[in-house]
Amino acid sequence: MDAIPANSSSVVQTATARVHEVIKKRILNGHYQANEYLRETSVASELNVSRTPVREALRELVSEGWLEAIPHRGARVVAWTAKDAREVFELRLVLEPLAVRLASTQISKSCFKSLEILATQMESLTEQVDTNTESRSDIASLNHEFHRTLILASNNQRLANLLENVVRTSVIHRNFGNYDLANLRRSMRHHREILEAIAAGSPEWAENVMRAHLLAAQALHVPHTNTPSG
Amino acid sequence: MDAIPANSSSVVQTATARVHEVIKKRILNGHYQANEYLRETSVASELNVSRTPVREALRELVSEGWLEAIPHRGARVVAWTAKDAREVFELRLVLEPLAVRLASTQISKSCFKSLEILATQMESLTEQVDTNTESRSDIASLNHEFHRTLILASNNQRLANLLENVVRTSVIHRNFGNYDLANLRRSMRHHREILEAIAAGSPEWAENVMRAHLLAAQALHVPHTNTPSG
DNA sequence: TCGCCCAAGATTGCATACAATTTATAAGGT
DNA sequence: ACCTTATAAATTGTATGCAATCTTGGGCGA
Numbered sequence: 001m002d003a004i005p006a007n008s009s010s011v012v013q014t015a016t017a018r019v020h021e022v023i024k025k026r027i028l029n030g031h032y033q034a035n036e037y038l039r040e041t042s043v044a045s046e047l048n049v050s051r052t053p054v055r056e057a058l059r060e061l062v063s064e065g066w067l068e069a070i071p072h073r074g075a076r077v078v079a080w081t082a083k084d085a086r087e088v089f090e091l092r093l094v095l096e097p098l099a100v101r102l103a104s105t106q107i108s109k110s111c112f113k114s115l116e117i118l119a120t121q122m123e124s125l126t127e128q129v130d131t132n133t134e135s136r137s138d139i140a141s142l143n144h145e146f147h148r149t150l151i152l153a154s155n156n157q158r159l160a161n162l163l164e165n166v167v168r169t170s171v172i173h174r175n176f177g178n179y180d181l182a183n184l185r186r187s188m189r190h191h192r193e194i195l196e197a198i199a200a201g202s203p204e205w206a207e208n209v210m211r212a213h214l215l216a217a218q219a220l221h222v223p224h225t226n227t228p229s230g
Numbered sequence: 231m232d233a234i235p236a237n238s239s240s241v242v243q244t245a246t247a248r249v250h251e252v253i254k255k256r257i258l259n260g261h262y263q264a265n266e267y268l269r270e271t272s273v274a275s276e277l278n279v280s281r282t283p284v285r286e287a288l289r290e291l292v293s294e295g296w297l298e299a300i301p302h303r304g305a306r307v308v309a310w311t312a313k314d315a316r317e318v319f320e321l322r323l324v325l326e327p328l329a330v331r332l333a334s335t336q337i338s339k340s341c342f343k344s345l346e347i348l349a350t351q352m353e354s355l356t357e358q359v360d361t362n363t364e365s366r367s368d369i370a371s372l373n374h375e376f377h378r379t380l381i382l383a384s385n386n387q388r389l390a391n392l393l394e395n396v397v398r399t400s401v402i403h404r405n406f407g408n409y410d411l412a413n414l415r416r417s418m419r420h421h422r423e424i425l426e427a428i429a430a431g432s433p434e435w436a437e438n439v440m441r442a443h444l445l446a447a448q449a450l451h452v453p454h455t456n457t458p459s460g
Numbered sequence: 461t462c463g464c465c466c467a468a469g470a471t472t473g474c475a476t477a478c479a480a481t482t483t484a485t486a487a488g489g490t
Numbered sequence: 491a492c493c494t495t496a497t498a499a500a501t502t503g504t505a506t507g508c509a510a511t512c513t514t515g516g517g518c519g520a
Contacts, residue, residue, distance in 0.1 A: 014473065040502070050475040055502090056289060063293045065388075072482050072502060087388045090332065094324040102320065158295075158317045162392060244503065270472070280505040285472090302472060302512045465518080473510070480503070489494080 015053035020060055022047060027066055027077055034079040038067065064165050085221075088166055093214055095163050096147070101207040103153035104198040111153050112198065118146045119191045126184045136176045139184070143176075146191060183220060187213065245283035250290055252277060257296055257307055264309040268297065294395050315451075321396050323444055325389060326377070331437040333383035334428040341383050342428065348376045349421045356414045366406045369414070373406075376421060413450060417443065 023043070026032045044054045058075045061067045067075040078084075122142045125135040151160050176184060190213040197206035253273070256262045274284045288305045291297045297305040308314075352372045355365040381390050406414060420443040427436035 016473080039500090041500090051502090052474055052476090056286070056473095059286060059289065060293065063290065072500095074501070087386045090328065090386055091388060091392070094328050098320065098324050156317045156320055158321060158396060162321070162396075166388060166392075246503080269470090271470095281472090282504055282506090286503095302470095304471070461520105463518105463520085466516090468513105468515085470513075471511085473508105475508080476506090478503105478505080480501105482499105482501080484499075485497085487494105487496080490492090 015049045016056045016060075019043070019047055019049060019053050019057035023057060023061060024066060032077050034077055036077045037070075037074045038077070039074050089214075089218055091166055092163070093211065095159060095166070096151070096214060097207040097210045099151045099154040099156070099159055099163065100194060100198075100210045101203040102156055102159075103150055104201075104203045104206045106155055107153040107198060111149065112195070115146060115149055115195055118142050118149070119188070119195060122146070122191065123188050126181075126188050129181060129184065136179075140176050143187075143191075150194075178220060183216070186216060190216070245279045246286045246290075249273070249277055249279060249283050249287035253287060253291060254296060262307050264307055266307045267300075267304045268307070269304050318396055319444075319448055322393070323441065325393055325396070326381070326444060327437040327440045329381045329384040329386070329389055329393065330424060330428075330440045331433040332386055332389075333380055334431070334433045334436045336385055337383040337428060341379065342425070345376060345379055345425055348372050348379070349418070349425060352376070352421065353418050356411075356418050359411060359414065366409075370406050373417075373421075380424075408450060413446070416446060420446070 023032070023038070032038065038058060040051045040054050040058065043058075044051045047054070058067060059069075062069045062075060066078065068078050069075050122139050125132070125139050125142070128135045129139075148164075151163050154160065176187075179187065190209055193209045194206050194213070197203075197209055253262070253268070262268065268288060270281045270284050270288065273288075274281045277284070288297060289299075292299045292305060296308065298308050299305055352369050355362070355369050355372070358365045359369075378394075381393050384390065406417075409417065420439055423439045424436050424443070427433075427439055
């Protein structure tokens with residue numbers, strides 16, 4: 001029963017923000033399951049706050065797509081369907097390439113440097129997947145950071161917000177668990193090639209590698225098994 | 231002094247929803263101006279409700295991008311800058327073509343029919359712009375409905391929500407006020423051509439006409455004056 | 461005269477009580 | 491047996507009071 005830390009650090013946070021965070025975590029780790037109703041009073045008493053901050057947190061989570069509001073029934077954890085996965089992928093496939101294209105014309109030197117460092121770290125971790133059991137999840141977080149950095153470099157705050165909200169809700173399911181070494185290496189080559197395209201001053205190249213990057217990842221989750229020689 | 235209608239229709243609305251609506255209208259019609267602070271107590275007393283529904287409405291409007299929350303200072307009406315216009319246009323230019331592409335493969339017959347009716351209505355109004363002073367604003371609302379219908383036909387709810395939120399905030403500035411007859415006619419031809427492309431079963435065609443449609447509109451707002459023969 | 465500090469005012473943040481609405485339940489009639 | 495209706499329980503919606511926090515203005519000292 002994880003109670004809210006009264007003052008986990010010197011940073012003062014509002015109760016609403018803490019409740020928001022806790023609920024999001026609980027959705028991600030499965031404490032709240034799909035289609036489960038979150039009643040204001042229950043959450044409030046569990047987290048030792050009043051209903052007010054809970055109400056506000058729930059509304060925020062609804063607008064972010066984590067919950068859906070059922071009038072006079074409460075907020076329900078959204079169930080992730082195949083359609084949701086399709087919708088998010090369709091959006092990602094146009095938004096992330098856009099971000100890379102925009103970023104490639106105006107990225108700062110320091111930002112590009114951090115991307116190179118992230119790529120290098122992921123590459124070295126990739127070669128340790130057989131011996132280091134932690135490396136897959138480490139790659140996942142570095143990968144997330146890589147994409148996030150790239151998106152922020154697009155200099156389009158709305159785009160960044162959209163991707164944050166749209167993609168984050170789907171992150172539950174995506175990690176590198178079912179990537180074999182070959183696919184991992186291709187993924188890492190994509191990262192490197194995006195940086196090469198940016199360095200070469202070719203937004204179109206960068207954009208298309210990103211599309212390939214996303215489509216390759218998608219193909220792993222939805223195996224089509226269409227071998228031409230078959 | 232527009233007070234909140236107690237029961238404007240038989241539909242029962244929550245105070246939060248009514249406050250939300252009123253504030254949005256007031257931003258659109260200029261009652262609240264850019265950078266103006268909206269204090270919970272002021273709005274509450276003006277609209278004869280308590281602070282609670284005002285708080286919730288303000289938070290929603292912040293998450294929708296109409297206001298920005300300044301900690302302990304209140305909610306401020308966002309000022310529309312050139313950068314905001316650029317950001318929104320960059321997003322529209324990938325999202326609306328995506329919507330059209332998706333819609334063209336799965337649009338229903340009845341939905342297609344309504345689009346044709348809307349296009350026809352706009353076309354006839356276009357030929358009346360010299361005599362009918364109302365026609366420009368009528369075209370604007372029909373145009374909005376045309377785009378909305380097309381977007382809903384994409385069968386991607388997230389995409390529809392994104393476009394609704396992203397585009398609506400910028401609608402304040404865009405109408406057909408500075409379209410001359412030639413540009414209006416081109417805009418109408420675009421609508422018609424999108425429908426032709428859908429009917430012909432060519433998502434790529436439809437998608438590219440939409441891009442042209444948006445870029446042509448953009449060119450009018452940001453005149454470049456680059457005549458090749460000059 | 462400039463900078464720092466303290467206090468008062470203003471504003472949001474939170475808690476609690478109450479109202480309104482809906483849903484679930486059970487009883488009664490057909 | 492099933493549908494209707496009324497009643498009660500549960501839940502959200504709203505109002506209000508108080509606490510916490512920040513901003514602002516003035517006074518004090520260097």
